[in-house]
Amino acid sequence: MTDAVAFLDLHAQQRRIEPALRARLEAVLAHCQFVLGPEVRELEQRLAEYAGAAHCVTVSSGTDALQIAMMAEGIGRGHAVFLPAFTYTATAEVPLVLGATPVFVDVDPHTFQIDPEDLRSRIASVEAEGVLKPRAIIGVDLFGQPAPWPELRDAAAAKALFLLDDCAQSFGASLAGRKLGREADATAISFFPSKPLGGYGDGGALLTQSGERAALYRSLRTHGEGTTRYEVLRTGMNGRLDTLQAAVLLAKLEVFDDELSRRDRIAAVYDQALAGRVGVPRRVPDSASAWAIYAILLPDEGARDRVQARLRCEHLPSAVYYPRPLHHQPAYAPHHRGNPLPVSEDLATRILALPIHPDLTEAQALRVAQAVLQAT
Ligand SMILES: *Cc1c(COP(=O)(O)O)cnc(C)c1O
Numbered sequence: 001m002t003d004a005v006a007f008l009d010l011h012a013q014q015r016r017i018e019p020a021l022r023a024r025l026e027a028v029l030a031h032c033q034f035v036l037g038p039e040v041r042e043l044e045q046r047l048a049e050y051a052g053a054a055h056c057v058t059v060s061s062g063t064d065a066l067q068i069a070m071m072a073e074g075i076g077r078g079h080a081v082f083l084p085a086f087t088y089t090a091t092a093e094v095p096l097v098l099g100a101t102p103v104f105v106d107v108d109p110h111t112f113q114i115d116p117e118d119l120r121s122r123i124a125s126v127e128a129e130g131v132l133k134p135r136a137i138i139g140v141d142l143f144g145q146p147a148p149w150p151e152l153r154d155a156a157a158a159k160a161l162f163l164l165d166d167c168a169q170s171f172g173a174s175l176a177g178r179k180l181g182r183e184a185d186a187t188a189i190s191f192f193p194s195k196p197l198g199g200y201g202d203g204g205a206l207l208t209q210s211g212e213r214a215a216l217y218r219s220l221r222t223h224g225e226g227t228t229r230y231e232v233l234r235t236g237m238n239g240r241l242d243t244l245q246a247a248v249l250l251a252k253l254e255v256f257d258d259e260l261s262r263r264d265r266i267a268a269v270y271d272q273a274l275a276g277r278v279g280v281p282r283r284v285p286d287s288a289s290a291w292a293i294y295a296i297l298l299p300d301e302g303a304r305d306r307v308q309a310r311l312r313c314e315h316l317p318s319a320v321y322y323p324r325p326l327h328h329q330p331a332y333a334p335h336h337r338g339n340p341l342p343v344s345e346d347l348a349t350r351i352l353a354l355p356i357h358p359d360l361t362e363a364q365a366l367r368v369a370q371a372v373l374q375a376t
Contacts, residue, residue, distance in 0.1 A: 005355055005364045007317040008194050012359035013259075017251050024247035037243030043250055044205070047189075050253070051171075051181025053207035055214035058241035059221050062168035062190025063090040065204040067097065068239055069186045070136065072216040073162045075100050079135035080126045083166075084114040085325040085344040087140045091166050092326045096335065101132055104327045106341045110282035112142050112295065112351075115343070116151035122339075123159060136162040141170035141180060143281070143321070144196065144263075144290035149175060149183035156184075164188065168204070172196050172260050172290040181207040186217075191241075191249055196263070196290040197256055199245040259358035263291035266356050266365050270294055273369035278376055293321055294356040296372070301349045303376060308352065310375035316368050319353045 006012075014021065028039060040058055048056035059065045075081065081095040085104035092102040103126060106118040123134050137156050139147035147165070156163040165183050167173075168190035173180050181187050189195075191203035206217050219225055224236030267281075267289065274280050279297030283289070298304040304320075311318045325344035327336040354368050 003364070005316050005360070005368065006357070007319060007355045008357045009359045010193060010198075013252075013357075016359070017255055020254055021248065021251040024251045025244065028243050028247045034243050035240060037246070039243050039246035039250060040241055043241075043246040043253075046250065046253055047205055048207065050256075051179045051187070051207050053181040053187070054209045055211065056205055056207050057214055057217040057221065058203065058205045058246065059217070060204065060239045060241060061202040062166075062188055062192060062195075062204040063094065064221075064237070064239040065168075065188035065190070065206045066090060066094040066138070066164065066166060068217050068220045068237070069164050069188055069206055069213075070094060070098055070100070070162075071220055071236075072186075072213060073136065075135055075162070078133055080132035081136045081138060082119055082122055082134070082161075083138040084140050084142070085327050085341045086112060086322060086347055087142060087166070087326065088168070088322070089326065089329065089331075090168070091138055091140055092332055095136075095138075096332075100135065101335055102326075102332065103132075104325075104332075104336055104341055104344075106343045107142075107347070109343045109347070110279075111145060111284050112281070112347065113145060113147045113284060114139055114152070116148050116155060119152070119155055123155065123161075125339075134159055134161055136164060138164045138166050139184060140166040140168075141173060143293040143295055144170050144173055145281070145284045146170065146173055146175040146180055146183070146287050148284070152184070168192070169195060169292040170290045172256060174288045175284070176286050182209055185210070186213060191245065194292075196260070196292050197249065197252060199252075200248045201242070201245055203241045203245045203249065205241070255358075260288075260290060262358040263356055264289070265362065266360050267291050267294055269362050269365040270296075270354060270356075270369055273366060274372060277373055291356050293353045295321065295351050295353045297347070298350045298352060298376070304350050304352050307372050307375040310371050311368070314367070314371050316371055317355050320351065321353050322348060322351075324348055
């Protein structure tokens with residue numbers, strides 16, 4: 001069935017990039033340097049250039065990128081790490097793995113990004129309680145759009161907190177005319193296959209302006225090694241990106257900007273068909289989205305169920321990101337002090353993601369939009 005609508009179509013993308021992809025993979029098969037081969041270095045240079053960042057260190061996943069960035073700052077027991085309640089689980093998991101405590105912050109009801117005002121009040125209450133030491137903020141660029149970076153930088157600077165950009169979903173997006181990658185002290189990206197720049201397996205990278213941080217990240221991703229291979233300076237991990245993944249990503253980087261504009265076109269089609277009838281995603285001012293996810297807001301959970309049922313009926317995919325805010329997840333609830341996070345709680349009941357990817361046609365997007373409208 002050629003006109004089947006996929007939530008993400010990696011087959012079509014593969015057909016589009018096949019010659020470059022095969023040439024890149026053949027080169028790796030020829031040299032057999034499967035760990036930290038030349039493609040890894042080349043990818044790091046290309047990503048740094050793309051984002052306008054001074055340094056790029058590739059790692060084994062977006063989650064490991066977050067973890068290495070926090071290990072490098074010595075974040076752990078007794079430290080509070082502020083992050084949005086409405087995000088993917090990895091953002092909260094990493095501080096906990098390191099012994100630190102996530103402090104959940106609510107999000108904006110229209111852009112879904114972390115709410116700077118709520119952030120300031122959560123920092124103040126942690127300080128007033130005097131149990132945990134505020135240590136870091138993780139801003140998440142959710143669904144392809146940038147977090148409110150100028151305000152997050154102010155909040156971090158006011159309390160000398162480490163500022164980390166969880167850009168796993170949004171590499172390629174820009175704010176005030178510049179690509180994400182230098183808004184925070186470090187930026188973590190993910191190459192999970194469904195992200196805007198996805199590999200054929202797990203992968204990630206860290207971007208930073210700081211040479212010292214980049215050197216630490218390189219050491220930490222290889223067991224804390226020093227200048228020689230068998231000198232161990234610190235506790236690290238095995239967190240490297242495979243050469244084969246770097247080869248895949250180099251092939252995909254060639255078409256990345258074209259793919260971003262294709263996604264943008266689909267978003268415009270949805271906007272035009274749906275605005276005024278259902279809640280369409282509000283743009284963060286002065287930004288360009290990478291459109292990892294196009295999420296609409298229905299009036300309530302019942303309406304969302306009806307829309308999803310209608311889409312299923314017509315063999316059209318949809319998905320819910322995220323059905324639960326993190327502070328309601330069994331793994332994280334015990335670490336949450338019980339303050340309500342009303343916007344995150346509300347969004348979880350009525351948000352719905354529609355298919356958006358570079359190989360979706362405008363006609364297919366219109367079919368999806370029509371089915372949504374029929375059910376509302
Ligand atoms: C995907 C994602 C991660 C984790 O990336 P992986 O490469 O899957 O480890 C972290 N944070 C957010 C917001 C994500 O969407």
